[in-house]
Every structure is written in C-alpha cells, then in structure tokens.
Amino acid sequence: xxxxSGQVRRGRVIAxxxxxxxxxxxxxxxxxxxxxxxxxxxxxxxxxxxxxxPPASAAPAPTPTPSFALSTAPRTIPAVREHVPAxxxxxxxxxxxxxxxxxxxxxxxxxxGKLLAGELNMGFAESAAPRPGxxxxxxxxxxxxxxxxxTLTVRDGRVRVTGPDEAGVFYGTRxxxxxxxxxxxxxxxxxxxxxAKPQRGLGLDIARKYFTAGWIEDRLHEMADLKLNxxxxxFSDDQAFRIQSDTHPEIVSTPHLTKAEVRRIxxxxxxxxxxxxxxxxxxxxLGAVLRAHPGLQLRDVRxxxxxxxxxxxxxxxxxxxxxxxxxYLPLFPGGFWHLGADEYQALVYRxxxxxxxxxxxxxQQRYGPSARVQDLATGWLNDRAGVVRPAGRVPKAWNDxxxxxxxxxxxKDIQVEYWTGRELGARPPLEYLREGRTLVNLNDExxxxxxxxxxxxxxxxxxxxxxxxxxxxxxxxxxxPARYAAQVLGARLAVWCDLAGAQTQAQVAEGIRLxxxxxSQKVWDARPPQLPWVGFKALxxxxxxxx
Numbered sequence: 103x104x105x106x107s108g109q110v111r112r113g114r115v116i117a118x119x120x121x122x123x124x125x126x127x128x129x130x131x132x133x134x135x136x137x138x139x140x141x142x143x144x145x146x147x148x149x150x151x152x153x154x155x156p157p158a159s160a161a162p163a164p165t166p167t168p169s170f171a172l173s174t175a176p177r178t179i180p181a182v183r184e185h186v187p188a189x190x191x192x193x194x195x196x197x198x199x200x201x202x203x204x205x206x207x208x209x210x211x212x213x214x215g216k217l218l219a220g221e222l223n224m225g226f227a228e229s230a231a232p233r234p235g236x237x238x239x240x241x242x243x244x245x246x247x248x249x250x251x252x253t254l255t256v257r258d259g260r261v262r263v264t265g266p267d268e269a270g271v272f273y274g275t276r277x278x279x280x281x282x283x284x285x286x287x288x289x290x291x292x293x294x295x296x297x298a299k300p301q302r303g304l305g306l307d308i309a310r311k312y313f314t315a316g317w318i319e320d321r322l323h324e325m326a327d328l329k330l331n332x333x334x335x336x337f338s339d340d341q342a343f344r345i346q347s348d349t350h351p352e353i354v355s356t357p358h359l360t361k362a363e364v365r366r367i368x369x370x371x372x373x374x375x376x377x378x379x380x381x382x383x384x385x386x387x388l389g390a391v392l393r394a395h396p397g398l399q400l401r402d403v404r405x406x407x408x409x410x411x412x413x414x415x416x417x418x419x420x421x422x423x424x425x426x427x428x429x430y431l432p433l434f435p436g437g438f439w440h441l442g443a444d445e446y447q448a449l450v451y452r453x454x455x456x457x458x459x460x461x462x463x464x465x466q467q468r469y470g471p472s473a474r475v476q477d478l479a480t481g482w483l484n485d486r487a488g489v490v491r492p493a494g495r496v497p498k499a500w501n502d503x504x505x506x507x508x509x510x511x512x513x514k515d516i517q518v519e520y521w522t523g524r525e526l527g528a529r530p531p532l533e534y535l536r537e538g539r540t541l542v543n544l545n546d547e548x549x550x551x552x553x554x555x556x557x558x559x560x561x562x563x564x565x566x567x568x569x570x571x572x573x574x575x576x577x578x579x580x581x582x583p584a585r586y587a588a589q590v591l592g593a594r595l596a597v598w599c600d601l602a603g604a605q606t607q608a609q610v611a612e613g614i615r616l617x618x619x620x621x622s623q624k625v626w627d628a629r630p631p632q633l634p635w636v637g638f639k640a641l642x643x644x645x646x647x648x649x
Contacts, residue, residue: 173289177641178280179619180329180626181633182293190290193256195282199235200225207241210268213373215239218275222282237261237278239271250331250375251296254278256288269375270296273329280327280645299573301542301592302625303332303376304618308359309339309390311553311599315363317607319370324615324646326374328622333371334440334594336381340389340410341602349429350422352394364433372435379498380434383442384423385414385482395422400448402457408447414482415464424489431493439495440519443483443503448475450526469509476527477510479503484513491515498542502528514539517591522546523577531576535586543573543593549621551614554601562595564616564642565635572624587628595621612649616642 173192175185201219203211208228218237219226232238242264247253252265252274263274277295281288304325306313322333337344342355345364359367371378389410392399398419400411412419427439448458454475455462465473468481487497498517502525505512518534521544534541543549548571552559573593574581582590595618597610605613619642623631631638 170290173291176277176281176289176293177284177633178277179638179642179645180623181631182277182295183627184294185289186292186294187289188257188291190257191259192287192290193235193237193259193261194287195222195224196235198225199237200227200230200233201237201239202227202230202232203239205229207239210241211239211271214268214272214275217373218279221279232260232262234259237263239275240264241268241271242266248296249300251294252277254288254293254295256290256292261288269331272326272375276327276329284641284644297329297626298628299590299592299625301332301594302330302622303334303592303594304330304614305334305336305544305594305596307336307339307597307599308344309337309599310341311602312342312344312357313607315359315367317611318367320611322367322371322374322376324618325376327646328619329626330618330622331375332377332379332438332592332594334379334381334596336383336440338382338390339387343390345430345433347426347429349425350391350394353391355390361433368434368436377436377438378434379436379438379440380430381440381442382423382426382430383440383444384486385412385419385479386410386444386446387442388412391422398422400458400461402448402451403459410445411447413460414478415460420482420485423486427486427489431490431495437494437496438498438517439490440498441483441486441490441503441516442500443479444500444521445502445525446479449479473509476505477508480505480508480510480512483516484510487513487516501531501534501541502526504529504534504539506533517542519544520576521550521596531582532586535582535589538589540589540591541576542591543576544596545571545576545578545593547578548575549593549595549617550598551595551610551617552598552600553610554604556600561613562617564618564620564639567617568620568623568631568635568638572628592625593621608649615646615648619646 170189170191172189173187175182201215201224203215212228216226238260240262244266247266247270249267250269250273252263252270254274254277255262261278263271263278265271265274273295277293278288304321325333343353344355344358346358346361347354368378387410392412398412398416400408400413402408448454448461451457458475461475461478465475465478469477483499483503490497496517497515498519501518501520502522504518505527506529518539518541520531520534520541522528523530531541548562548567550559551562555561570579572581573590574584574587576582576590595614597614616639
C-alpha cells in the first residue's frame with residue numbers, strides 16, 4: 103500500500119490495511135505460491151470498529167500482482183538432464199488448446215503433433231500460429247544441438263518444443279506427456295535434454311517363443327515413452343523361424359509373423375523413432391532351417407550332427423542364408439542388421455581342425471596354409487556383412503563371434519554386441535575396446551531376461567540395474583575405464599525364451615517393465631540418478647502402472 107502524507111491518522115491506516123487484505127483474499131492469484139494468505143493485522147483493543155471513509159482524493163488500493171514460487175524440475179523417466187526454473191503458472195491442457203506446427207515443419211512433424219494431441223485430448227493445427235494455451239512443435243536449425251536433443255520451454259501459458267531433428271522434438275513431446283501424467287501440468291521454465299548414448303533399447307527372442315504383433319506394438323509404445331530407440335528381433339533359431347518367407351517358405355514355423363504384420367511393426371516403430379534391428383543368426387542357431395535342409399548340416403569326422411550348425415565349407419549354405427538376407431532387407435528399412443555369429447559349435451571341440459577336416463581344408467584353400475576353422479568362421483561373418491553393407495546397413499555380431507590370433511579378422515565396421523565372457527572366443531571387453539571396436543552392452547549379468555531362469559540365470563530387477571549397473575559395466579560387475587566411454591554405444595535389455603512356456607506374454611511384459619525403465623534412465627544420463635530407487639519405482643508405477 104502506498105504511503106500517504108505523514109498526517110494520516112493511525113486508525114485510518116489500520117482500516118485501509120484491513121480492506122487491502124480482504125481484497126487480496128478475494129483475488130485468486132494472491133495465493134499462487136501455494137502459501138496461505140496472511141490474515142490482516144488484528145485491530146488493537148479500544149480501536150474504532152469502523153474507520154472514517156478516506157477523502158475522495160485518496161488513491162484506490164492497487165490490484166495485487168500474482169506471485170509464483172520458483173518452479174522445480176519435472177518428474178519423468180528418464181529424468182531430464184537440465185531444467186532452468188522460472189516463476190509462472192506452468193501449463194496444462196485445456197479444451198481450447200491445440201498442438202500447432204509451423205508451415206515449414208508440417209510434413210516433418212505431423213506424426214509427432216497428431217500423436218501428442220491425441221494423448222492429451224487437444225486439437226491439432228498444421229500451418230497455424232500459436233495462441234495462448236497451445237503447444238508449438240518446431241525444428242531448429244540442423245546441427246543446432248546434439249542428435250535427438252530438444253529444448254522444451256513453458257512460458258506465458260504456452261509450450262514450445264524444438265530440436266535439431268524429428269527424434270529430438272518427439273522426445274520433447276514424451277517429456278511433456280509424462281509431466282502432465284505425473285503432476286497434471288508442466289512446470290514453468292526450460293528443459294534442455296539429450297541422450298548420453300545413441301543406442302538404447304530392447305532385444306526380443308521371437309524364435310523360441312511366438313509373440314503377437316499386437317504385443318510387440320505395445321512394447322514399442324512403452325519404449326517410445328522411455329525414449330528408447332532400438333528393438334532387436336531375433337526371429338531365427340534352432341526352435342523356429344518366425345517370419346513369413348517367399349524365397350524359402352519351407353523353413354517357416356507356425357505360428358509366425360506375416361510380412362504385412364512386420365511392415366505394420368516397422369512402420370509404427372519408424373513413427374516412434376525406433377529402429378527395428380533384425381537378426382538371422384548364422385552359422386549356428388539354424389536348427390529350424392536345417393530341418394528343411396538336412397544336407398547343409400555340419401557333421402564331425404565321425405559323422406555326428408552338430409546341433410544348429412551349417413557346414414560353412416558347403417557353398418549351398420552361404421547361398422541359402424544370403425537369399426534370406428536379401429529377401430528381408432527391404433522388410434527392415436532401419437540402419438542396422440544383426441548377423442549373429444555366436445556359439446558356432448564346431449569351435450567348442452578341443453581340436454576343430456581334426457574334428458572337422460572339411461572345414462580345415464576349406465580354410466586353408468581360401469586363406470592359406472596357416473588358416474584354421476576359426477578363420478573360415480570369421481570369413482563367413484565378413485561375407486554376410488558384405489551382403490547387408492551395400493544396402494546401407496551397419497552390421498552387428500555377438501562378441502563371441504570375434505576371434506583373436508587368426509589370419510582373418512572381423513571387419514572393423516561390425517559392431518560388437520557384448521553379452522558374455524563365458525563362451526569360447528569371448529574375450530574381456532577391454533580387448534575389443536583396445537582394438538578400437540565399438541560395443542553395445544547386453545551384459546548377461548544384468549540385462550538378460552531368460553525365461554525359466556536356466557543355466558543360473560536369474561530375472562533382472564529394475565532396482566539392481568538402477569543402483570548398480572551402468573553402460574560401462576560390460577561384463578560381470580566391473581566397469582571398463584571411462585576413457586572408452588565413446589566406444590560404448592549404448593545398451594539393450596534382452597528377452598531370451600529358452601523355456602518358452604515359463605511365462606505368458608503378459609508376464610513377460612510385467613517382468614521387464616521396471617528393468618526397462620531403469621535401463622532407460624542409465625543410457626539417457628551417465629550421471630548417478632538423483633531420485634532414490636523407492637521414488638523412481640513410485641514414479642514408474644504412476645507413469646506405467648503394473649499389469
């Protein structure tokens with residue numbers, strides 16, 4: 103209240119203060135900080151109960167300006183990496199609010215805008231100027247930030263999400279969606295966010311256990327909200343081959359995914375900025391193929407069949423696998439292809455050269471007199487990489503398919519998917535890193551969800567991943583030195599269905615819910631999480647309720 107002249111009587115000041123306080127209580131914004139409005143000062147005993155009216159020339163009491171507490175960072179999974187607080191009412195969806203996209207970004211961001219509008223029950227307007235209450239999505243200049251980064255600003259009753267690429271803008275919408283779901287509104291201020299690792303996701307074994315297309319699509323939506331960007335599909339193994347084939351229909355198992363279903367899955371994944379990484383594992387894990395093509399079966403010197411292994415000295419084996427690779431390349435348009443290469447059982451024999459003389463001869467014929475069976479296996483991997491590489495795919499293989507000491511080395515551009523140190527050929531992670539190779543973390547100590555828990559596997563828990571694991575813990579429980587951080591490209595939680603009947607689809611979904619949420623936090627931000635596990639779990643349960 104403004105001071106008047108020093109001649110104002112004390113009773114008049116008391117009365118005017120009381121009036122101002124009552125006005126403040128009537129104005130909604132006076133309590134915007136969340137603190138209770140202070141009561142007017144008590145009138146001293148003996149004072150007049152009604153003060154004289156002020157002179158006509160007296161200035162009216164000013165309307166109080168709303169005041170707001172400084173905002174706090176939103177609660178999301180993964181947590182945002184930076185929030186600049188501000189004072190203001192924040193933002194929440196309203197009936198008149200829209201998601202708007204400027205004309206120049208309409209084609210690029212229409213999918214992101216329509217999805218968010220549907221999720222928040224808002225309107226959608228393309229090529230429209232934002233109004234109060236709207237959410238604006240826009241692309242910034244190319245290279246204006248790291249890949250998949252975004253800035254989300256809440257100011258003056260509006261939201262603006264911008265990023266250097268479509269994925270970044272999309273992740274900004276995921277943050278806004280979670281803010282509204284967890285707290286009912288988005289706090290005033292600015293979020294600046296970007297992932298620590300470029301590869302973040304889930305691997306799914308659909309060969310040993312059939313998963314419906316609808317179930318896989320549900321996982322894609324769940325992954326997208328967690329800002330995960332890779333789904334690995336292992337669809338060929340000893341037990342079954344689970345995707346329709348036109349070149350080799352004789353190998354396909356029942357039930358299986360049709361190509362139409364796969365196209366639907368990959369289309370949804372693309373809209374959610376998730377890359378589907380297919381895997382036809384070879385030259386091992388091909389039992390389903392061998393049932394239809396027994397002539398390709400690897401046999402040892404005594405004529406005994408080697409489980410799941412094709413005879414890589416037989417050109418017909420390479421021809422069949424390459425026909426499958428070329429058939430499926432158009433079906434999976436993402437940038438990666440997993441070639442498997444693990445657990446080729448010929449190499450677990452004490453003396454592979456003596457046990458498989460046909461493989462030893464083929465190795466020497468192709469690579470010289472010093473070549474061994476492992477060189478022929480490495481040549482097989484390089485040849486398959488040569489099939490997918492011209493189609494623009496980055497090849498991947500399991501770490502126990504990379505051998506040392508041979509005359510043939512795996513191509514340097516094949517990414518190592520590190521899962522174990524227990525298999526033959528599986529060296530410690532540092533050996534791969536020192537060679538300059540890039541690795542993706544699928545540490546079987548923390549990230550292997552193996553149905554039925556065989557071979558001493560136990561189901562991973564979200565808490566253990568959240569509190570103990572980082573992407574730098576590639577084998578066991580020990581992290582590799584921080585200087586190799588740039589070579590560790592990310593991580594995936596892997597579902598393997600060794601005992602397919604041990605869990606239903608619903609049980610698998612619930613079993614991986616918290617581990618997947620914990621992994622998303624650890625691959626998005628390399629720093630230790632600030633929220634304790636109890637708080638993180640409660641937030642996860644609120645954002646993605648159990649069951």
